[in-house]
Amino acid sequence: MPTPATLNPTAPISGCASGRCGSSSQQLDELDASVTQRVQDHPCYSEEAHKYFARMHVAVAPACNIQCNYCNRKYDCSNESRPGVVSEVLTAAQAVKKTLAVAAAIPQMSVLGIAGPGDALANPERTFETFAGLSERAPDLKLCLSTNGLMLPQYVDKIADYHVDHVTITINCIDPDIGAQIYPWIFWNHRRVTGREASEILISQQQKGLEMLVARGILVKVNSVMIPGINDQHLKEVSRVVRAKGAFLHNVMPLISDPVHGTHFGLTGQRGPTQQELKALQDECAGDMNMMRHCQQCRADAVGMLGEDRGAEFTLEKVEAMQIDEHAAMGRRIALRAAINAELAEKRAARHATNAQVIALHRAAPAPGRAVRMAVASSTGAVIDTHFGHARFFHIIEVTADGVQALGTRAAAQYCGGEADCGEAENTLARTLASLADCEVMLCSRIGIEPWGKLEAAGIRPDGSHAMEAVAPAAQAVWQAMLESGQLADAPAHQRRA
Amino acid sequence: MALEIIAGCVNCWACVSLCPHQAIIEAQPHFLIDPLRCTECVDAHATPQCAAICPVEGVIVDELGEPLNPPGSLSPPARVG
Ligand code: SF4
Ligand code: SF4
Ligand code: SF4
Numbered sequence: 001m002p003t004p005a006t007l008n009p010t011a012p013i014s015g016c017a018s019g020r021c022g023s024s025s026q027q028l029d030e031l032d033a034s035v036t037q038r039v040q041d042h043p044c045y046s047e048e049a050h051k052y053f054a055r056m057h058v059a060v061a062p063a064c065n066i067q068c069n070y071c072n073r074k075y076d077c078s079n080e081s082r083p084g085v086v087s088e089v090l091t092a093a094q095a096v097k098k099t100l101a102v103a104a105a106i107p108q109m110s111v112l113g114i115a116g117p118g119d120a121l122a123n124p125e126r127t128f129e130t131f132a133g134l135s136e137r138a139p140d141l142k143l144c145l146s147t148n149g150l151m152l153p154q155y156v157d158k159i160a161d162y163h164v165d166h167v168t169i170t171i172n173c174i175d176p177d178i179g180a181q182i183y184p185w186i187f188w189n190h191r192r193v194t195g196r197e198a199s200e201i202l203i204s205q206q207q208k209g210l211e212m213l214v215a216r217g218i219l220v221k222v223n224s225v226m227i228p229g230i231n232d233q234h235l236k237e238v239s240r241v242v243r244a245k246g247a248f249l250h251n252v253m254p255l256i257s258d259p260v261h262g263t264h265f266g267l268t269g270q271r272g273p274t275q276q277e278l279k280a281l282q283d284e285c286a287g288d289m290n291m292m293r294h295c296q297q298c299r300a301d302a303v304g305m306l307g308e309d310r311g312a313e314f315t316l317e318k319v320e321a322m323q324i325d326e327h328a329a330m331g332r333r334i335a336l337r338a339a340i341n342a343e344l345a346e347k348r349a350a351r352h353a354t355n356a357q358v359i360a361l362h363r364a365a366p367a368p369g370r371a372v373r374m375a376v377a378s379s380t381g382a383v384i385d386t387h388f389g390h391a392r393f394f395h396i397i398e399v400t401a402d403g404v405q406a407l408g409t410r411a412a413a414q415y416c417g418g419e420a421d422c423g424e425a426e427n428t429l430a431r432t433l434a435s436l437a438d439c440e441v442m443l444c445s446r447i448g449i450e451p452w453g454k455l456e457a458a459g460i461r462p463d464g465s466h467a468m469e470a471v472a473p474a475a476q477a478v479w480q481a482m483l484e485s486g487q488l489a490d491a492p493a494h495q496r497r498a
Numbered sequence: 499m500a501l502e503i504i505a506g507c508v509n510c511w512a513c514v515s516l517c518p519h520q521a522i523i524e525a526q527p528h529f530l531i532d533p534l535r536c537t538e539c540v541d542a543h544a545t546p547q548c549a550a551i552c553p554v555e556g557v558i559v560d561e562l563g564e565p566l567n568p569p570g571s572l573s574p575p576a577r578v579g
Contacts, residue, residue, distance in 0.1 A: 062511035065551065069574055073553045074508040089511070118511065125515070184574035187512075187551040190543045264574055 055111040058095035060126040064118035066186040069264040092129035101319045104329035107336045113144040121151040131162040152209025160216045170223045176200040214246030221249040226273045239285040254278050334381040338406035341382045342472045369488035371400045375436045377444035388447035399479040404472045433458045500533035506557040513548035
């Protein structure tokens with residue numbers, strides 16, 4: 001949603017081949033390890049991932065509650081979409097249907113975002129209804145949203161409730177005098193507020209929202225539109241402040257102000273930055289912050305791998321006609337993701353020479369030790385990020401000296417459903433245990449003491465010590481430890497019992 | 499007593515969910531106000547909500563055809579410096 005006009009409509013774009021891709025693999029290595037794991041299969045954040053994973057935006061949020069001088073609302077929010085092409089605005093139900101159809105056709109789909117065409121949080125019912133439908137029917141997809149930040153503090157709890165793990169806030173300034181040159185007005189408390197006062201409110205809401213999201217562990221990326229002569233010098237300060245507050249990426253994007261788009265800046269002759277000016281500012285901000293450089297300023301209804309747009313294959317009409325096996329599609333996505341992540345983990349390991357050697361040594365040795373089947377509580381299959389009691393399904397993997405193989409997913413009988421079904425808890429846990437009976441290890445982010453005991457009694461060893469780690473390397477480490485302690489010489493415990 | 503949306507509306511949806519009486523109708527070529535439902539917000543808010551968020555000057559008018567956001571009212575002030 002909130003940013004400047006977009007890609008030049010005539011510019012050829014094609015994923016990595018695009019000259020716009022300036023990010024390096026090093027970049028993500030510099031991020032905190034926990035953040036790296038969370039963004040590694042996010043096409044918009046990881047330069048590596050954007051070659052393997054796909055994202056889509058659904059245009060459910062048409063309305064906006066502020067005015068930016070680089071936006072003409074006759075078209076989509078110019079940040080995410082190509083001026084002159086108005087997105088097909090979807091209802092939440094249509095958006096859910098379209099997402100399921102796309103995610104069935106493109107198994108690389110890992111992220112669903114709401115980026116407008118207006119502001120996701122100026123359309124809260126439509127935005128959260130879409131998230132509700134998808135967390136129900138495609139819980140493996142990561143959810144993200146973009147906002148101008150005006151309504152952010154009010155919705156942070158709701159955002160956390162839906163496990164949205166990436167939020168993008170467009171922050172162009174932290175000085176209201178600069179803001180007054182970018183935002184002519186906002187809609188606030190049922191009235192229109194103009195001038196400096198408008199920017200004061202907007203800026204304080206953005207900063208408060210940023211702090212609240214970070215406090216809840218939600219990843220925050222900040223987008224800024226570089227407007228020469230207005231905020232270009234100031235953005236270094238913005239970068240420093242948002243980083244200090246915990247934003248994990250700062251994405252500086254160029255103002256695009258072609259007069260044909262009819263924006264205020266376009267009509268008043270405000271120019272955008274040159275490539276050199278943009279790069280210089282990105283470099284200066286990078287001293288303070290991890291910078292994102294392969295941003296493609298996608299449309300609010302973009303579909304597919306970054307840099308490609310397969311939106312035309314999934315118009316409402318076509319989607320309506322599609323027959324989809326949602327469950328099978330989810331299985332395909334999860335398996336593909338596990339395979340890609342294993343490959344990426346290997347590549348990352350290879351980049352760190354010492355690690356690479358260790359791995360090579362393990363590989364070279366004649367592989368002793370049998371395969372171990374493990375259940376993993378993970379929302380995406382990539383990171384061990386789920387509490388045992390909250391898992392709606394488990395990824396089943398088989399680990400050997402050679403690596404990790406995905407065997408599919410199994411539904412959990414989710415016993416931790418709140419007090420209402422407490423009486424049922426015993427039964428449900430027993431059903432979950434039965435469905436995991438062939439597993440020796442259960443990897444999760446956390447687990448209560450009660451179910452811990454029951455799992456152990458059933459011959460499944462719970463392991464919460466790899467919380468928030470990538471699945472493949474963590475599983476491999478667990479396997480290695482079992483090997484070294486001599487547990488892998490005999491048949492699995494449950495087979496011995498049987 | 500009712501407001502009216504006239505040509506120039508860009509169908510941006512901003513006003514639709516704000517109307518306390520669901521008086522705004524999605525329509526082509528531009529959105530419309532149901533005159534039987536619109537109260538000009540006098541019963542609910544200090545100012546008509548649709549006019550307080552509409553980004554386009556001159557497209558929401560009262561019974562006399564006077565725009566609630568007259569020309570110049572929404573444009574940014576002239577650049578300083
Ligand atoms: S925040 Fe609103 S006004 Fe600003 S660019 Fe996005 S849609 Fe346009
Ligand atoms: S004036 Fe108020 S009641 Fe009438 S259409 Fe606008 S928002 Fe609805
Ligand atoms: S806010 Fe104004 S431009 Fe947008 S739909 Fe309503 S009347 Fe039309």
